[in-house]
Amino acid sequence: MTSLILLVIGAILVNNFVLSQFLGICPFLGVSKRLETSLGMSGAVIFVMTGASAVTWCVDRYVLGESLAYLQTIAFILVIATLVQVIEMLMKRFMPPLYTALGIYLPLITTNCAVLGVAVMNVKSGAGFLESVLFACAAGIGFALALTIFTGLREKIDRADPPRAFRGVAIALVTAGLLSLAFMGFNGLVK
Numbered sequence: 001m002t003s004l005i006l007l008v009i010g011a012i013l014v015n016n017f018v019l020s021q022f023l024g025i026c027p028f029l030g031v032s033k034r035l036e037t038s039l040g041m042s043g044a045v046i047f048v049m050t051g052a053s054a055v056t057w058c059v060d061r062y063v064l065g066e067s068l069a070y071l072q073t074i075a076f077i078l079v080i081a082t083l084v085q086v087i088e089m090l091m092k093r094f095m096p097p098l099y100t101a102l103g104i105y106l107p108l109i110t111t112n113c114a115v116l117g118v119a120v121m122n123v124k125s126g127a128g129f130l131e132s133v134l135f136a137c138a139a140g141i142g143f144a145l146a147l148t149i150f151t152g153l154r155e156k157i158d159r160a161d162p163p164r165a166f167r168g169v170a171i172a173l174v175t176a177g178l179l180s181l182a183f184m185g186f187n188g189l190v191k
Contacts, residue, residue: 004134011138017114018146019176019183024114028147029172030105033158038151040098041105042144044087046137049115052080053136056119057129076119081110114143150179 017023024045031041056076064071088106091099099106109115118139122132153175162171 004131007131007135008138011135012142012145013183013186016142016146016183017117017139018143019180020187021114021117022180023117024112024143026108027105027112028143028150029169029176030108031102032147032151032154032172034101035148035151035155036098037101038147039144040091040095040102042140042147044084044091044102044106044109045112045115045143046140047087048080048083048109049118049140049143050133050137051083052076052115052119053122054129054133055079055083057122057132060123072120072123073116076116077110080115080119084110114139146179146183150176153179 015021018025018028027041027045031037056079059075059079060069060072064075084107087109088099091102091106118136122135127135154172157171157175166174
């Protein structure tokens with residue numbers, strides 16, 4: 001039980017995919033202007049990461065095995081793309097404003113290296129099914145935490161009056177860097 005708790009804390013805070021490993025930066029920067037879009041993207045990433053890890057673990061264990069391991073990346077990307085298409089169709093049907101607000105960033109989850117990274121890390125580590133799914137869900141929550149904090153900071157900065165040289169993307173990158181430094185404070189919390 002303790003190892004599962006440490007796994008979750010490690011994935012959310014210590015080894016945060018966005019702020020510690022710098023994976024998944026494109027949607028992180030792209031949808032962080034409004035809280036509604038960042039929460040929608042967070043939910044989509046959590047669902048895709050968790051679902052993709054569960055399915056890719058089964059695909060690797062029961063379909064690919066040792067003999068077809070060279071097809072791992074292709075198979076994993078197909079699984080991720082399928083899950084993203086399901087999310088896209090559901091959002092288009094049941095949440096049209098969110099679907100429109102996310103725009104191009106929703107299909108980009110397919111190429112989000114954090115989602116693929118979690119699936120590959122789970123298989124390479126030899127973790128069991130429960131650990132893989134829990135790690136993926138925690139990694140998605142870590143992505144959501146980082147994105148939500150960053151969105152809150154960007155909303156406050158938009159109401160401020162930064163110097164002209166720092167407006168726009170420049171202040172967003174500086175803010176992301178400072179947030180990353182803040183998360184580095186969690187290093188050593190979980191070994």
